[in-house]
Amino acid sequence: MEIALMMQFWVVCMLLVMSPGADWAFAIGAGVKAKSVWPSIAGILVGYVIVVAVISAGVGSLAVQYPQLITALTIIGSLYLLYLGASALRSTPDASALAVAEMDADARRQFVKGIGVSALNPKGLLLLLALLPQFVSSTGWATGAQMFALGSIHIVNCAIVYTAVAMIARRALRGRPTASAWVARGSGVVLLLVGSVLLIEQLVALS
Numbered sequence: 001m002e003i004a005l006m007m008q009f010w011v012v013c014m015l016l017v018m019s020p021g022a023d024w025a026f027a028i029g030a031g032v033k034a035k036s037v038w039p040s041i042a043g044i045l046v047g048y049v050i051v052v053a054v055i056s057a058g059v060g061s062l063a064v065q066y067p068q069l070i071t072a073l074t075i076i077g078s079l080y081l082l083y084l085g086a087s088a089l090r091s092t093p094d095a096s097a098l099a100v101a102e103m104d105a106d107a108r109r110q111f112v113k114g115i116g117v118s119a120l121n122p123k124g125l126l127l128l129l130a131l132l133p134q135f136v137s138s139t140g141w142a143t144g145a146q147m148f149a150l151g152s153i154h155i156v157n158c159a160i161v162y163t164a165v166a167m168i169a170r171r172a173l174r175g176r177p178t179a180s181a182w183v184a185r186g187s188g189v190v191l192l193l194v195g196s197v198l199l200i201e202q203l204v205a206l207s
Helices: 004-015 022-033 037-063 067-091 095-103 107-119 122-135 143-173 177-206
Strands: none
Touching: 004 122, 004 143, 022 037, 022 177, 037 067, 037 107, 037 122, 037 143, 067 177, 095 122, 122 143, 143 177
16 A cells, blocks of 8 residues: 555545534534543544444445435434434533533443444545545555555544544633533534535435
């Protein structure tokens, strides 16, 4: 596998990971509301491991042959983002109760939600489906092995960026319950917007 291709992929991938979206919103929400950010971050990473493994196993080629599969996954993912956004808005406590809510956060539930955010994130899925084949060399490792190696670079980028985002949100908002409540609501709104745009795009395409 060519080192130059790996470095090019790393640069492109890092730029994409640095672009705010559903993953950012979830990481910020974890930093603001959860007792610990690690279950949420671990969930996001496990979700991407699943996506990369599935694409590397050949499902990426299958999805190209059957675009209906991509459409179905996008609709499911957008509905899940809408659910998370609505849940974030419903569960956002008032400023006086926020500290108590942080201590009562369910780590396992945050972990599972993190898996859903990344594994069902239509934009992340489509980007990996589109990007990975472009950086595969015709020589050297098997195609699946190259895709998994490149996907692992994406996962490392996600670990660095989303951990930083969650920790910065936690440090910046610690002891500021009113600001924390507004940021938590903002994260919910972002998830709703991303989910809505993706769902509308698919419904328009189907009509």
